[in-house]
Amino acid sequence: MENLFFYIAAILAVASAGSVILQRKVMYSVLSLIVTLLAVAWMYAMLSAPFLAVVQVILYVGAIMVLFLFVVMMLKYEKTEIQRFRPGLLWCTGLLVAVFFLMKLIYVVNRASSLTPKVATVPPDFGSIKSLGGVLYTQYLLPVELTGILLLVAVVGVALLSGIKK
Amino acid sequence: MLAADQYLMVGVVLFGIGVIGFLTRRNVIVLLMCIELMINGAGLAFVSFCRQTGSLDGQVFVLFAMVIAAVEIAVALSIVLLVFRNRATLDVDEMEVLKW
Numbered sequence: 001m002e003n004l005f006f007y008i009a010a011i012l013a014v015a016s017a018g019s020v021i022l023q024r025k026v027m028y029s030v031l032s033l034i035v036t037l038l039a040v041a042w043m044y045a046m047l048s049a050p051f052l053a054v055v056q057v058i059l060y061v062g063a064i065m066v067l068f069l070f071v072v073m074m075l076k077y078e079k080t081e082i083q084r085f086r087p088g089l090l091w092c093t094g095l096l097v098a099v100f101f102l103m104k105l106i107y108v109v110n111r112a113s114s115l116t117p118k119v120a121t122v123p124p125d126f127g128s129i130k131s132l133g134g135v136l137y138t139q140y141l142l143p144v145e146l147t148g149i150l151l152l153v154a155v156v157g158v159a160l161l162s163g164i165k166k
Numbered sequence: 167m168l169a170a171d172q173y174l175m176v177g178v179v180l181f182g183i184g185v186i187g188f189l190t191r192r193n194v195i196v197l198l199m200c201i202e203l204m205i206n207g208a209g210l211a212f213v214s215f216c217r218q219t220g221s222l223d224g225q226v227f228v229l230f231a232m233v234i235a236a237v238e239i240a241v242a243l244s245i246v247l248l249v250f251r252n253r254a255t256l257d258v259d260e261m262e263v264l265k266w
Binding site for chain 1: 170174175178182184186187189190202210211213219220223225228229230240241244248
């Protein structure tokens with residue numbers, strides 16, 4: 001049963017990720033990416049990370065992708081890149097490098113995974129808000145504070161960039 | 167329980183698709199989405215290693231990565247809007263003011 005759920009999620013994630021880079025209209029890419037993110041959230045939930053799954057849906061699908069949708073709908077960009085598409089030398093090189101990189105990555109990650117010491121089971125509250133918050137506010141307190149400062153800087157920067165005139 | 171290795175492979179494939187898209191597409195919004203794909207692939211790898219080793223650190227990293235991705239996209243999209251207002255293009259090949 002769990003196998004079946006995993007394969008559905010995996011096929012959904014990979015197929016819609018392929019669709020993101022193959023669609024010729026940006027709007028379709030954005031909608032495909034939403035499907036990918038939801039499938040990844042599904043896999044987070046199955047990997048005993050329920051809090052991350054919820055945050056993935058709220059933050060990624062609810063905030064970031066809505067931002068993408070707004071920008072895509074705001075910009076009137078008539079020519080699609082496929083209309084002027086010429087697979088030149090640079091494009092082929094890029095594709096070759098990327099495919100080679102993917103092969104190498106699969107090899108390296110396989111090796112790293114076989115070297116990792118594994119535990120059979122995890123405690124039932126693994127990845128819950130309580131356990132994650134406990135780690136977050138003790139061991140990682142300084143990064144949390146710094147993230148707050150980063151968010152503040154981003155808010156100021158975006159307000160400055162998006163044209164508040166003097 | 168299914169071996170977490172398979173989740174790891176899905177993460178790697180997502181990352182690879184992101185790299186392929188990043189190196190072959192030219193629309194700047196699609197490039198930003200490919201970055202999101204790569205971040206998610208890395209996140210999936212983090213969480214599956216987490217499940218394998220029984221440690222929570224990876225999940226914390228994924229949480230931080232999500233926040234930083236949100237910040238990055240907010241800033242990047244407002245830069246895209248500015249560039250589009252000034253040069254009326256989304257093609258990275260035509261954004262060449264800093265080239266020389």
